[in-house]
Amino acid sequence: MRTATANTFQPRKTPIQKRSTVTVEAIAETTIQVLLAVGLDRLTTTRVAERAGVSVGTLYQYYPNKQALLYAVLEVHGAKLAEAVENACRACRGTAVKVLVSAVVEAFVNAKLARTDISTALYAAASEPEGAEVVRRVSKRAHRALTAALAEAASATMGEMDFVALMLYSAMAGATRAVLEAGAPAKMVVRLREELLVLCQEYAAKSVQSN
Amino acid sequence: MRTATANTFQPRKTPIQKRSTVTVEAIAETTIQVLLAVGLDRLTTTRVAERAGVSVGTLYQYYPNKQALLYAVLEVHGAKLAEAVENACRACRGTAVKVLVSAVVEAFVNAKLARTDISTALYAAASEPEGAEVVRRVSKRAHRALTAALAEAASATMGEMDFVALMLYSAMAGATRAVLEAGAPAKMVVRLREELLVLCQEYAAKSVQSN
Amino acid sequence: MRTATANTFQPRKTPIQKRSTVTVEAIAETTIQVLLAVGLDRLTTTRVAERAGVSVGTLYQYYPNKQALLYAVLEVHGAKLAEAVENACRACRGTAVKVLVSAVVEAFVNAKLARTDISTALYAAASEPEGAEVVRRVSKRAHRALTAALAEAASATMGEMDFVALMLYSAMAGATRAVLEAGAPAKMVVRLREELLVLCQEYAAKSVQSN
Amino acid sequence: MRTATANTFQPRKTPIQKRSTVTVEAIAETTIQVLLAVGLDRLTTTRVAERAGVSVGTLYQYYPNKQALLYAVLEVHGAKLAEAVENACRACRGTAVKVLVSAVVEAFVNAKLARTDISTALYAAASEPEGAEVVRRVSKRAHRALTAALAEAASATMGEMDFVALMLYSAMAGATRAVLEAGAPAKMVVRLREELLVLCQEYAAKSVQSN
DNA sequence: CATGAATGAGGTTTCATTCAT
DNA sequence: TATGAATGAAACCTCATTCAT
Numbered sequence: 001m002r003t004a005t006a007n008t009f010q011p012r013k014t015p016i017q018k019r020s021t022v023t024v025e026a027i028a029e030t031t032i033q034v035l036l037a038v039g040l041d042r043l044t045t046t047r048v049a050e051r052a053g054v055s056v057g058t059l060y061q062y063y064p065n066k067q068a069l070l071y072a073v074l075e076v077h078g079a080k081l082a083e084a085v086e087n088a089c090r091a092c093r094g095t096a097v098k099v100l101v102s103a104v105v106e107a108f109v110n111a112k113l114a115r116t117d118i119s120t121a122l123y124a125a126a127s128e129p130e131g132a133e134v135v136r137r138v139s140k141r142a143h144r145a146l147t148a149a150l151a152e153a154a155s156a157t158m159g160e161m162d163f164v165a166l167m168l169y170s171a172m173a174g175a176t177r178a179v180l181e182a183g184a185p186a187k188m189v190v191r192l193r194e195e196l197l198v199l200c201q202e203y204a205a206k207s208v209q210s211n
Numbered sequence: 212m213r214t215a216t217a218n219t220f221q222p223r224k225t226p227i228q229k230r231s232t233v234t235v236e237a238i239a240e241t242t243i244q245v246l247l248a249v250g251l252d253r254l255t256t257t258r259v260a261e262r263a264g265v266s267v268g269t270l271y272q273y274y275p276n277k278q279a280l281l282y283a284v285l286e287v288h289g290a291k292l293a294e295a296v297e298n299a300c301r302a303c304r305g306t307a308v309k310v311l312v313s314a315v316v317e318a319f320v321n322a323k324l325a326r327t328d329i330s331t332a333l334y335a336a337a338s339e340p341e342g343a344e345v346v347r348r349v350s351k352r353a354h355r356a357l358t359a360a361l362a363e364a365a366s367a368t369m370g371e372m373d374f375v376a377l378m379l380y381s382a383m384a385g386a387t388r389a390v391l392e393a394g395a396p397a398k399m400v401v402r403l404r405e406e407l408l409v410l411c412q413e414y415a416a417k418s419v420q421s422n
Numbered sequence: 423m424r425t426a427t428a429n430t431f432q433p434r435k436t437p438i439q440k441r442s443t444v445t446v447e448a449i450a451e452t453t454i455q456v457l458l459a460v461g462l463d464r465l466t467t468t469r470v471a472e473r474a475g476v477s478v479g480t481l482y483q484y485y486p487n488k489q490a491l492l493y494a495v496l497e498v499h500g501a502k503l504a505e506a507v508e509n510a511c512r513a514c515r516g517t518a519v520k521v522l523v524s525a526v527v528e529a530f531v532n533a534k535l536a537r538t539d540i541s542t543a544l545y546a547a548a549s550e551p552e553g554a555e556v557v558r559r560v561s562k563r564a565h566r567a568l569t570a571a572l573a574e575a576a577s578a579t580m581g582e583m584d585f586v587a588l589m590l591y592s593a594m595a596g597a598t599r600a601v602l603e604a605g606a607p608a609k610m611v612v613r614l615r616e617e618l619l620v621l622c623q624e625y626a627a628k629s630v631q632s633n
Numbered sequence: 634m635r636t637a638t639a640n641t642f643q644p645r646k647t648p649i650q651k652r653s654t655v656t657v658e659a660i661a662e663t664t665i666q667v668l669l670a671v672g673l674d675r676l677t678t679t680r681v682a683e684r685a686g687v688s689v690g691t692l693y694q695y696y697p698n699k700q701a702l703l704y705a706v707l708e709v710h711g712a713k714l715a716e717a718v719e720n721a722c723r724a725c726r727g728t729a730v731k732v733l734v735s736a737v738v739e740a741f742v743n744a745k746l747a748r749t750d751i752s753t754a755l756y757a758a759a760s761e762p763e764g765a766e767v768v769r770r771v772s773k774r775a776h777r778a779l780t781a782a783l784a785e786a787a788s789a790t791m792g793e794m795d796f797v798a799l800m801l802y803s804a805m806a807g808a809t810r811a812v813l814e815a816g817a818p819a820k821m822v823v824r825l826r827e828e829l830l831v832l833c834q835e836y837a838a839k840s841v842q843s844n
Numbered sequence: 845c846a847t848g849a850a851t852g853a854g855g856t857t858t859c860a861t862t863c864a865t
Numbered sequence: 866t867a868t869g870a871a872t873g874a875a876a877c878c879t880c881a882t883t884c885a886t
Contacts, residue, residue: 020845039340044880046848055847056882066881127338129250139389163402167386167410174385175378181347191374195418199378202413207406231870255855266872271857442849461762466876477851482878549760551672558814585824589808589832596807597800600772613796617840621800624835629828653866677859679869688868689861699860851883862872 035121070125078138084111085142089149097153101204116184154208220282246332281336289349295322296353300360308364312415327395365419431490457543492547500560506533507564511571519575538606576630586629668754703758711771717744718775722782730786734837749817787841
């Protein structure tokens with residue numbers, strides 16, 4: 001990744017025809033595969049194009065630069081994650097903290113484990129500046145939604161719940177990451193769901209009451 | 212016409228004269244600063260050497276390649292972290308789970324926040340394959356120590372405590388990371404200590420009793 | 423942060439478009455010219471690319487590394503030489519030793535002097551390990567063909583002719599090299615043909631009869 | 634071997650004290666060992682110094698630059714070879730061509746095989762410009778001596794014997810080189826002495842009579 | 845639109861040589 | 866004198882990006 005020259009990460013053109021959409025998707029998907037196969041610092045635009053079955057030129061028709069590639073992939077996945085958390089929060093309006101936390105944990109774990117390959121690949125992609133930025137944005141969305149939901153459920157102010165939400169979110173992220181990096185074997189995933197639930201429930205119970 | 216390069220990350224030579232010791236330290240320290248200043252993918256050996264006030268040649272006398280630089284820095288920091296956790300565990304032999312967890316959380320947070328610049332910089336370095344490996348090794352050490360200590364304190368088997376320890380460690384890591392990435396302002400650090408303690412205590416209490 | 427490089431000397435890609443074929447040829451030819459102009463240890467990939475009128479990047483599209491450049495050139499020339507000797511041997515099946523030797527000497531000298539610039543340049547290239555390997559292979563082919571041909575012509579075993587063939591081949595090589603390194607002026611070349619013929623004929627006559 | 638800056642190949646100072654002489658010799662000898670062990674393009678001044686048990690600084694006290702090292706080694710060996718041929722010629726004044734040729738062949742082969750390791754190592758060293766120059770000078774001396782001796786023995790002019798001498802010398806060189814590069818096993822060496830004698834005798838006999 | 849050859853800045857690494865200790 | 870740390874020019878090679886076909 002050379003020093004930035006142009007600086008738009010948005011796909012260069014909105015694909016209208018079907019052919020293009022397919023191509024765009026194929027490139028994005030290949031990016032993930034390459035990321036997993038060879039790692040971030042051997043992910044080259046040529047290699048991605050090659051494995052995607054198109055030429056580099058074509059790749060550059062849809063993604064203005066290499067960063068845009070990673071950005072696009074992260075963005076899609078990140079959006080899903082943020083939405084999952086937001087939806088869970090929205091669906092639990094009016095419920096008890098316990099229910100809320102349970103729904104959020106489940107939504108988070110599901111979203112992360114839906115495609116373990118993508119999730120794992122993205123830990124690498126997130127180390128680039130733009131990657132980090134996407135992660136920050138996603139975290140902020142999830143954090144905000146969670147803060148608001150907790151405040152409502154606990155009849156507390158958002159200020160009171162802000163840090164609690166951060167703890168919950170970052171603990172979920174940390175634990176899930178640990179499991180993913182261990183290869184996410186079925187048994188661990190089962191335990192993760194159970195234990196993460198306990199961890200978050202207990203913490204929320206204690207934290208909320210004390211506020 | 213170059214030929215095969217050795218591929219070890221181990222320092223190339225042990226400094227004999229005093230000035231070289233200084234040089235080695237300066238390079239390591241500068242690596243962190245550069246990592247923070249420009250990020251991993253603009254960290255070049257030339258840049259590090261320049262800012263450290265030595266020539267590239269000198270850098271390569273002590274670090275056989277770029278990876279070794281990052282590796283060295285991570286290794287030192289990682290070792291401290293692992294030791295901190297191990298020491299806390301050792302110091303709490305015979306105490307209650309509550310005391311143990313409290314000590315571990317404190318040790319972990321202290322180690323991580325001792326130099327926030329280093330800790331923050333290393334999240335980037337950890338994304339490279341070798342970096343990831345160091346992180347894995349450190350996590351394993353901490354995880355193992357914690358598992359054993361919990362098993363002893365709770366009169367449980369290590370198998371029973373294995374996943375519990377993983378949850379505790381990864382939650383600590385996740386939460387601390389979130390705070391570091393937010394810039395680790397004093398207020399947040401205070402809250403982190405409080406809340407992380409609560410989170411770990413509650414979880415441990417619940418988890419241990421159920422086993 | 424680079425990572426492992428492939429270590430083959432084989433051309434990297436087969437040119438598809440016409441212009442690239444031209445490029446590949448130009449680079450190979452330029453390599454010889456540079457070898458002659460500045461010598462092996464000042465032959466740099468940059469210099470070759472420059473004189474060939476292409477960028478370094480282009481050079482590396484077709485030759486994976488510097489050694490491959492030299493290797494390619496040597497290989498082509500070496501193959502011609504080996505074939506020349508083999509063809510001469512084949513063409514002389516059933517003839518007397520005298521005829522055979524005469525044909526081989528002529529074939530060898532012709533092949534070597536066809537392009538004195540290349541032959542001269544390659545003495546330098548042959549000093550690198552890979553170069554030496556090509557030379558070994560070529561010598562082996564020529565030696566083998568000559569051994570077999572001599573054995574047939576002299577009704578002797580190959581074992582008996584093995585060393586004789588080696589002497590003949592290495593004497594031809596030595597004498598021709600001496601002339602090439604003297605600049606291969608016309609007069610010397612004429613003498614070389616005459617004298618080498620005598621030398622080889624006489625030796626063969628004596629050697630073969632005594633076996 | 635970087636581009637030449639200073640250009641003297643002569644040892645920097647004539648060692649007077651015994652200690653220095655030993656050092657100088659050790660370095661020269663080590664150079665040969667390193668040449669054999671790792672090849673010309675991994676022969677570094679540091680490596681030579683290291684294996685010789687001295688510091689680079691010391692090496693540079695006796696040899697002004699890297700080329701001087703190789704030059705010195707080649708020079709010593711080359712001088713021996715030239716002298717061997719010259720001595721053989723001188724010792725055979727007044728003898729028949731047959732005797733002369735026999736003596737020269739023996740002298741040449743003995744000189745070359747006295748230390749096969751050195752001879753082999755020097756083929757590599759001879760590819761550098763300065764190396765080539767030494768080889769040229771040595772060949773010229775041997776060639777000149779042989780030409781004169783042949784002229785006298787055959788009652789011919791030096792002009793008539795010039796090319797004959799070249800053929801003899803280059804054939805000897807070629808054949809001996811082939812044997813050295815094959816590892817110079819005892820059996821081959823025996824054959825070399827026999828066959829080279831035949832080859833040179835026969836050629837000389839024929840060539841001399843025809844002049 | 846697609847292709848893939850060409851570009852060249854820039855990164856990593858080596859090693860001959862110097863000079864303070 | 867001997868040492869070995871430091872230097873830095875220069876070599877090799879990669880890869881994001883462009884553009885003629």
